Amino acid sequence: MTEKKLILGLALHDGSGALNNAWRAPQVNPENYANFEANIRYAQAAERGKFAFLFIPDFPAVRGDIEHGGVRNIIDPMIALTAISQATSRIGFVATGSTSFQEPFNHARQFKALDVLSHGRAGWNAVTTSDPAVAANYGKPVAERSERYQRAHESIQIVQALWGSWQKEAWIKNQASGQYIDSSKLQPVNLQGKYVASRGPLAIPPSEQGQPVIFSSGGPSPHLLALAGRYASGFIGEVWTIEDGRAQRAMVRRAAEEAGRDPDDIKFFAGIMPTVAPSVREGLDRRISILGDTLKAQVPQLANMLGVQIDRRRLDEPLTTEQLSGAYPSRDPRSGIALDVARQGWTVRDILAHGVIDYHPTVVGPAALHADHIQEWFEAEAADGFWLSPDIFEDGVDAFVDEVVPVLQQRGIYPSDYIGTTLRENLGVAEQYGLDPRVVGTED
Amino acid sequence: MNSEHMILGVALTNSFGAHPAAWRLPHVNPEAYTDIDVTVEHARTAERGGLQFVFIADRLFLHGDLAVSNPLFNMDPIVTLSAVAQATERIGLAGTASTSFFEPYLLARQLKTLDVISNGRVGWNAVPSFEPDAFANFGKEPPAREKKYERLHEVMQVVQALWGSWGYEAGKPDQQEGTPIRHM
Incomplete structure (x- = not known):
């Protein structure tokens, strides 16, 4: 070829x-x-x-x-x-x-x-x-x-x-x-x-x-x-x-x-x-174990990217239907990816662990x-x-x-x-x- | 006093030898100038002999008549010594670098990196350039004779x-604490 x-x-x-x-x-x-x-x-x-x-x-x-x-x-x-x-x-x-x-x-x-x-x-x-x-x-x-x-x-x-x-x-x-x-x-x-x-x-x-x-x-x-x-x-x-x-x-x-x-x-x-891992879940866990508290610090940025309020204490819950219906991607070029991941029903911690605020597209799994x-x-x-x-x-x-x-x-x-x-x-x-x-x- | 020994170093400058026609000898590789394996072999031989250092002299312009003789100097001393460092363990690595045309930050970074990755074997022969031919390669005029060392002093200090x-006290990274170095 x-x-x-x-x-x-x-x-x-x-x-x-x-x-x-x-x-x-x-x-x-x-x-x-x-x-x-x-x-x-x-x-x-x-x-x-x-x-x-x-x-x-x-x-x-x-x-x-x-x-x-x-x-x-x-x-x-x-x-x-x-x-x-x-x-x-x-x-x-x-x-x-x-x-x-x-x-x-x-x-x-x-x-x-x-x-x-x-x-x-x-x-x-x-x-x-x-x-x-x-x-x-x-x-x-x-x-x-x-x-x-x-x-x-x-x-x-x-x-x-x-x-x-x-x-x-x-x-x-x-x-x-x-x-x-x-x-x-x-x-x-x-x-x-x-x-x-x-x-x-x-x-x-x-x-x-x-x-x-x-x-x-x-x-x-x-x-x-x-x-x-x-x-x-x-x-x-x-x-x-x-x-x-x-x-x-x-x-x-x-x-x-x-x-x-x-x-x-x-x-x-x-x-x-x-992040190459046997499954998406294992890949996210690998990242979470390393990222630790730095994920929590990204919550306000994620909220801005999606135009919604996100409570930092509810890191292990997905966005509510109400939040999702009000969400829209900001001008940040990563916002569309973040919204797609959020709509799949991942928790806030997992959304962030997908690397949606990283410097390049992230694939996990x-x-x-x-x-x-x-x-x-x-x-x-x-x-x-x-x-x-x-x-x-x-x-x-x-x-x-x-x-x-x-x-x-x-x-x-x-x-x-x-x-x-x-x-x-x-x-x-x-x-x-x-x-x-x-x-x-x-x-x- | 009783532990004092003579110190020996060998100039590897052009990989051929001190004689301008060294490249013509039948057992000499005429491409030794560009073949890093030749330089590495010479350095390893010197190390085997317990010599304290190899030395690479330098000039920043074309020196000698290449129509009939091999180059007198190395392709690049710092790059060459970086390769030699990987193939040797104990021998010192000393190179000439002019203070006239490198920013001190660049010199400091390259020489210290080489020192760190060679586990502490690097020496620097700091010289001022003065030859008009060297300055021409940088589009500049040489300084007046009495100012030849002026920039060198500044560069050395920076x-x-x-x-x-x-600082030595900056410490070692601590993965548990999450503090790789301390601000002094």
Whole structure:
């Protein structure tokens, strides 16, 4: 079958899991943040499940709730992924790196070094920084949006140009003749932007995939779409419904087309936060045992989402017929899902345990339910693939890989093995080395 | 006094050797520059010999004539040492990183992460860049000679302060209490 297949990625952060309080779960070693062996195991499990990539979101600042909430961020993306690269052979690595506070030459060098030593498995989620807490760590104010994006465009173009500056045929390495490289094929890039610049060249040869793959992530603002449309081969989305997914995927594809590219050159990934369990009840109980009192604190938000009064003391009762008949979804995109769950007659505690206030759609229960969700979105063209944030990494990655992945494979929508050895091949995106001539207008 | 021993380190900088034509020797892999397994093997050999550290020097520009000689420096010292850390247990990992072009927060984070995941084996050779060729790769002009170390002093102090900002007394996470660290 040559039909296109689903692509999966796994988000990694502090080694605990996506659930609030995940670090307190009994099966979690709370020191995983600094003990990297656990993350290596999760990466190897994802590789067993033929995941195309690991995705590292990044928020390089300490959040206010660290005292009880934990760190919720990887210790350092590049160091972590380089370490993981030595214990894996196929899975790709997409690390977030902000263009706002890093020099393009440094980004170009570190990402291409990782790409080369991992044999073509690196990707860069290029983002701008708008959070004052992060900016403060660099001793700088948050720049205006137009300046942040201008710097991002310049940075990515310089990085890609530096990547291409050691041309593909440059490396002669003829021990007999003594010619190491063809100097005419390792030349400066001489790029000067308004905010960043570099002369080059960068003395790193092509990897097996040429150069790292660029990703974008976030909500589809016009600024972000213009950036993603020009450079990104993957888009990490945040969508709650199939309709959202279809709309955002279409926007991202259109942005690529407007930049002169093929819309199939950019893959859209929707998030999912799975809890895999033998039954829905057991899945809810697993979540409740970890979430504890944090569920009660979500009651007012649920009430707002549904436009009803909910008594915090009646957590173990379903909403009354009266409440349900008066309920209507608010503008929060998760409200419709919350209302659907409420109408199924679950108690307030169980409604919340369904993850209706989480950051991504949550599926709780046996493998077939997860496969149904994924298949429905995929076939509705709401996503080219998914990035997973499991409830608890320690057993959640294995459960998904060993139970859900085989179902997806049986249904013929997920590959039974890696398509290739590089991230680019496993994403099914086009070759690129250096700048894209369609985007920077140097074609012909 | 009687326990004093000489300390040995080995420069793994370019994976070839100190001679500019090392890459041409028949038993040398001319692709050693990009083959992390070669660097790892050298580090493990040094560890077997009880050497205290490996060292990766650095320059932020193309150095030497690549038409006839191999690169003098590493693809990237910090990335390379991160890979070497996974394949070694005791040997120290020292790398050069210029204070001229990295934000101190980025340097502090990468070096301390490497130190933590290698269980305390990392050293940093902090140097100021001064070469016009290095500054050109960042679109900048080098500082005047007398100001060469000005930024280095600031960067060192910010990096060390950040390193100490998670205090020893912050404690270990307590799953029962639900308090991973204390505010100081």
